[in-house]
Amino acid sequence: MEHSRVPRAALTNSRSFYLTSDGSGKSDTSYCAQDLCNEDSDSEGSEDSRDGGSEYGDSADEDSLVNPMYRRDLKSLLSKDWNLSNVFASEKHCYHATNPILVIRDVGVVGLPLSVRDVNAVKGAAVRSNSGEAESHWQGVWEIDASTISFENPAWSQYLKESVQHACRSLGIRGTTGRIRVALRKLLLLSSDSWVAPHMVIPATGGHFATVHIMLPSRSSGGLIRIKHGGECKEYACGTRDMSRTTTLAWYTGVMFEMDRVTDGHRMVLQYHLIDRTSSIPPAISHEVLFTEKIHSLLVPWKADSAVPEKLVYLLHPQTQDHNGLCGLQLHDARLASLLDTAVGQLGFCIGIATVVFKITGRGFPDCQDVHDDVTRQWKEILSRKTTIHDVTTLDGTAISSQLEFIKGDETIPWDLCKGIEREECKSTSWSLNVRARCERRYERAALIIWHPTTEVARLFGPHSLLATCKSLSKITLDTPKEDAHDALITDAISRCSDNPTAMVDAVCHVAFVWNDMSLWDRAITAAAEVAGISVFADLDKLCTAISKFGLEHVQTKLQIGLKHERGAVAKLQLLVELDQRASSSCPADIAAAVSSWAKVQAKDIIGSPETMSSSEQPTTLLLLVLKFGMQNLFIHQAISLADSQYLIELTKVILATPTLEDAYDVYTLAAAALRTSAVCAPPISQTWLLNDVSPQGSLENAKLFLRCLRKTPELCSTVLHKMTAVSAYGLSQLHAYALRAVIPLLSHVGETFDGNLLSHPPIVPAIRALFDISLQNPPYIFPPVLGFDNEVEIYVTALLRVAYKNGFWDAFQSSFDRNAERLSANPSVLQTFLIKLMPAGAQADGPNSQTHFLAIVPKLLMTYIGCQEVREDAGRIALVIDRCLLLSRFGVEDRGALHHVLAEVLPSTDPSDDYLHNTLLPLLPELTVLAAKHNSYDTFAPIFQTTLLAWIKLLNRLPPHRSRLEDLRLIDLSNWSCSCDDCQRLLMLLKGFVSGKTTLRRLTASKLAHIRALCKKHLPQGVQYVDQADFIEFSISNDGYTLLVWKAKFAKRDQALTILKQEDAVIRRVLGPHYDTIMAGLKGPVAEPSCQNEAGNSLQYGTRSRPRPGLPPSTLASVPAPISASTSTSILAPASASSALEAGEIRDEDDSGPRPVKRQKVAQ
Incomplete structure (x- = not known):
């Protein structure tokens, strides 16, 4: 029993039906389903939208071919409403359907569900067919003519329209706009003993193509309906005890119809005829014959015309699943493709299936379909469209190409494949992370491709191709009579062997096995082996079958032909190994032994060939295959004699990577043989090197391999290392890359591979020093890290120290550092990183760098670092150096005068310049204050404090130019x-x-x-x-005003440098020494004059005048010129008001913005 339901979404936007009269004067209740096309389009994915044109409505005016007739006619033909479904009947159940309020003349309203009283009333107005009437197939059925029937419920017309729409779709009828008329013929009442004899349904009137029965709610049993067509039978059990069910049953004319007896109850049926009024292609169970005739007549002139496109792409519906060929198409599209392939086969056209991918980029609305259930609102703006065709196959799924180029319009139906695709549901969506609301959506549709017979695709995959011939030959069995036509097919297949040797061998050898024809097998193998080599023997089962049928001696001659035409040693040995294994498992013992013996002879010849040792072969695979035959010793001997250095290197890697092989073979012999050809050299570095370039790795790995294999021979290891130092041809950037990417990893490998005796061997020591020299002479030059790049300096220093800490390397590193210290001074960031890594900021360091032996290099490093000009001008770096100098004693290392050297570099012998004072010495004072407290070294830093503050006081009392004008500004x-x-x-x-x-x-x-x-x-x-x-x-x-602003901003930060004044008075006296009074008095500065107001009430401030403060001896201030005070909000000495003026000798470390000072310090007068 078949069951189907109509989606409610499909039953919308209907129009009311209309009444017509036939020629006999009987009025027929009927309507025209004018909205069937539109409703089908909405519910079936635009299936019928091609009616009368393409899916997107492109017109013939768009065609631009030299002769556009073929594209236009083919579009028109394929877009017609062909029924290719072969469905001849359908059924639909609806529960609680609309009550039509059925009214019968002289009876009145018939109630539903049907009652006994209403049954008797209907029988009184009906005519019963007699069982004895031979011309009547309906036996014991009560009938009422449609002219006496009416429906009082207006909603019944909508339900009837929906039911007819579903019936048309189920029967494969497409494009029903304005075509279908529904005519009520009879009301049928079936009771006990009613039945229908088997008969063919014939059209009752012109255009009648189908019948629809609507079975109104009633209770009955029995009455099984059978509908047959073309050897297929469908059964529908319409009897039911459920009195709420309405059943709609539809079938085509031309089918066989019968019904069993109704055993109980009654069944009331409305019988409608579906009549086609206008269509040039009348609805039918199948249009296959008519379609074939039409398409054949269209393609015949296209084949004869040379001014045509080589292919046409016809857009189908979306694929139902991810399968190639017909399996992935919707039912109608699959039948269309099959029928088209059958129709054009004789003409030589080739039919294929492809996936059309549409990518649309624009600004969209996220989750719009889920929220609003409307795909058309997914896009706010479309910016670009891109259409590509992928995965082109034949109908049976044979791959033709992964992509297909096409000409828009000239080779596409519709003109623009992508037009309107955004109205469909997308396959996937990706949103841009950089542009808000921008996304790319991917849509997919299937497509039919039709290639002209003259194209290469049609020659290789069309109905007259070698593949088609091979398919015909593959169908030959023992029961197939041998005919001359078969010989013609075989001759044709062998002659076109170059098109597809494997397909030809499979098909012809199949026939040879069926006919037990050894000569035919010889012909096929000989022809294919000369073209494709041993690939024709890919099917080992068939090869073993040939050996069993025709004998090994006969088959091996053909195998040797294939081996002769095959160039790859790996492929040859692979075939021999697989053949040996397959024969041992599937052939008799004597045949398997013969195959094994013959395969070993062939393998020995292949291994002894010079071509086997070429660099194009794969040593890994070759060695594994050689092991299958136990000929590894012969193979390695041949490799040492014939192979080049690169081949030997790869072979050595294979042996070292296999623990069982490393012990069995002397890799030293292989490595020494490779080294004789000078295969090792400094790795090539690109001239346009970038930080993340890893191009040296290939040669570096070779060098590591040699060092591992030759570690028992110091002289050869020294040769390898010296070859890696040949970098004279490199430019500066290349040397930076080589030091980090090649030399340091190589030194690390040496430390892990060599023991202490080898590291101290005379030939090795200078080579290691030379590698350290290259590393220290060519540090990275990018610092600080650039966005998108690694911190190369950090990586470089960490890696180099990790190598230097290895046993036996530190002395070589230290001596190299001493030789290249001056060169490193050109890159202070490297020296600073070395300093931080060697001596952490903590009191003690963990790991090997905490040992005194390793810290002996630090004094030299500190003095080199402070010698850099940019370091001496940076307060933070100076503080770092001084801190590390003082830390040396904690590690038990003598600084060797490093601190004295540093302080001498920092403190100039003469008065410091203004820039040096502001940019270096003053910012250094807070750092020194912290270090003095940390290391208890106030006395050490006292000269710097005193010199800096005295210079500062002297600078404070120098006025800007044009003082007279500044006083009034x-x-x-x-x-x-x-x-x-x-x-x-x-x-x-x-x-x-x-x-x-x-x-x-x-x-x-x-x-x-x-x-x-x-x-x-x-x-x-x-x-x-x-x-x-x-x-x-x-x-x-004005210029004077701007000069004063700059002056004010320049000296506003001086308070930050005076953190030393926050210490206890004893500490301050200890640091300032004999200059204590002079410095303290000079830093206090003059008293600011009160501010005044301008006309607008603005707060104005004038330059201040110097005058003695109470309690300060005039002689003290006389020696220090009075400076210009800065803003009271920025100076730690300037008073905020007269009431809060400082007493003589008093200073504060906070401003007076708060309610009271945080800290006061009294300075003795």
């Missing part, structure tokens, strides 16, 4: 700015960060200009000029 104070809008915030940032004498605020409207102008008039002093234009305001300050 009002400085900018923006603390009272009364607006915080965006434009004011931009203006404040500009005014606070004056980097030149002018700045401009742009992109201002007229209202914003007025707003900014009012605030500038209120808050800016006269020293700042501003001029407003159409949409911007330009601000300027």
Whole structure:
């Protein structure tokens, strides 16, 4: 029993049916299913959207071929409503269907479900067919003519339309727009003993092609319906005890129909006829014959015309599953492809199937389909479309090509394959991580490809191809009579052997085995072996069958032909090994022994051939195959005699990688033989080397291999190492790469492979020193790390020290370092990394670098490092050096004058320059304060503190030029700015960060200009000029004002350098020594004069004047000129007001912004 349901989504957007009358004057209740096409399209994936044109509605005007007739006609033909499903009947059950409110003239309304009273009333108005009437197939059935029937429920017409739509789809009817008329013929009442005799359903009127029975809710038993066509039978058990079920049964005319007796109850049936009114292709069970005639007549002129495309791509529906060939197509598409292949086979056209991939890029709406259930809303904007064709196969799945090029329009149906594809469901979606809401969606559809008979594809895969001939030969069995046609096919297949030797051998040898024809097998093998070599023997089962049938002596001659034409030794030995194994398992013992003996003879000849030792062969596979025959000694001997160095190296690697082989063979002999050809050299480095380049690895691995194999021979190891130092032809960047990528890994390998005796051997020592020299002379030059690159300096130093710490290497490393220290000074970052790695910041270090022996190099390293100009100008680096100098004593290492040398380099012999004072000495004071407390070395740093502070005091009392003009210049104070809008915030940032004498605020409207102008008039002093234009305001300050601003900013950070003054008084006196009074008095500075207001109420500040403070001897201040004070918010000595003025000798380390000072210190007068 068949069951099917119509999706509710398919039963929408219907229109009401209309009434017509036939010629006899009887009124037929009928309607035209005008919306069938559109509804089918919505529910079936646009299946019928090609009606009257292509799927996307492209017109013939788009065709651009020299002769576009063939494409246009083929599109029209394939787009017609062909029924290729071969479905001749269908059934649908619906529970709680619409009640039609059936009204019969002279009876009235018939209630549903059907009751006994209503049954008797219907019988009273009906006519019963008599069982004795031979011309009637319906026996014992009560009938009422349609003219006496009406339906009072308006919703019944919608239900009827939906039922007819489902029946049409189930019967394979497509494109029903305006074509189908539904006519009610009779009301049938079946009771006990009603039955239908077997008969062929014939059309009742012109255009009648199918019948639909709607069985209204009623209770009955029996009455099994059988519908037969073409040897197939379908049975429908329409009897039911469920009185809520409505059943719709439809079948084509031309089928055999019969029904068993109804055994109990009653069954009421509405009988409708489906009538085709307009179609040029009338609906039928199958259009295969008509389709074949039409397509054949179309392709005959196309074949004869040379001005045509070589192929046409016809778009199908999406594939149902990931299978090649017909298996992956939807049912209608699969039948269309099969029928098309049969129809065009005689003409030589080739039919293929492919997957069309569409990639659409644009801005989309994430999860729109899930949220709104609407695929058309997935895209906000489409930016690009790309269409490609992949996985082209024949109908049986044989691969033709992985991709297919095509000409849009000239070779595609529809014109643009990608048009409208975004309305379908996508296969996958990928969202961009960089661009918001941008994504790429992938869609897939199947396609038919039709190749012209003159194309290469049609020659190789078409109906007249070698493959087609081989398929015919493969069908020959013992029961197939031998005919002359078979000989013609065999001759044709052998003559075209070059097209596909393997397919020809399989087919012809199959016939030879069936006919037991040795000569035929000889013909096939001889022809194929000359073309394809031993690949024709890939099927070992058939080869063993030939040996059993025709004998080994006969078969081996053909095998030797294949071996002769095969160049690869691996392939030959592989065949011999597999043949030996297969024969031993599937052939009799005597045949298997003969095959094994013959295979060993052939293998020996192959191994002894010079071609076997060529670099194109694979030593790994060869050695494994040779082991199968036990000829490894012969193989290695031949390799040493005939192979080149690269081959020997690869063979040595294979032996070393196999523990069982390493003990059995003397790899020293292989390595020595390879070394004689000078295979080892410095690895090639690209001229355009990048940090992540690993090109040296190939030659480096060879060198490691030689050192491992030759470790018992120091002279040869020394030769290998010296060859790796031949780098004179390298440029600077190449040397940097070579030191990190090749030399350091090689030294590490040497440390792991060589023992102490070998490392101290006279030929080895200079080679290792030379490798260390290369490493230390060519450190990386990128520092700090660049985005996208590794920290090469960190990697380099870590790797080099790891090697140097190995037993026996430190002395060579230290001597090399001493020789190349000056050269390393060109790269201070490398020296700094060495310093950090050798001596961590902690009091003690872990690991081998904590040993005194390894730290002996540090003093030399420190003095070299401090000798770099950029190090001496960097306070942080100077502090690092001083810290490491003081740490040496904790490790028990003498600094050898390193600290004295460092301090001498830092402290100039004369007064320091202003830049050196500001950029180096002053920032160094906080660092020294920390180090002095850490190491208790105040006395050591006292000269630096005293020199720096005295120079600072002297610099503070030097005024900028034009002092007289600066005294009256009002400085900018923006603390009272009364607006915080965006434009004011931009203006404040500009005014606070004056980097030149002018700045401009742009992109201002007229209202914003007025707003900014009012605030500038209120808050800016006269020293700042501003001029407003159409949409911007330009601000300027005089040269003197700008000079003062720079001066103020330059000295505002001096308080950060005076952290030493936060120590106890005894410590301060200890550090400042005899200069204590002078420094303390000079740092206090003059008293700031009170500020005044300008006309606008702005807070203004003038230059201060120096005057003696109470309690300070005039003689003390006389020796130190009074400096210009900075802003009270930045100076630790300047008072905030008269009430909080400092007493003589008092200093503070905080400003006076808080309610009271945090810390006070009294300095003795």
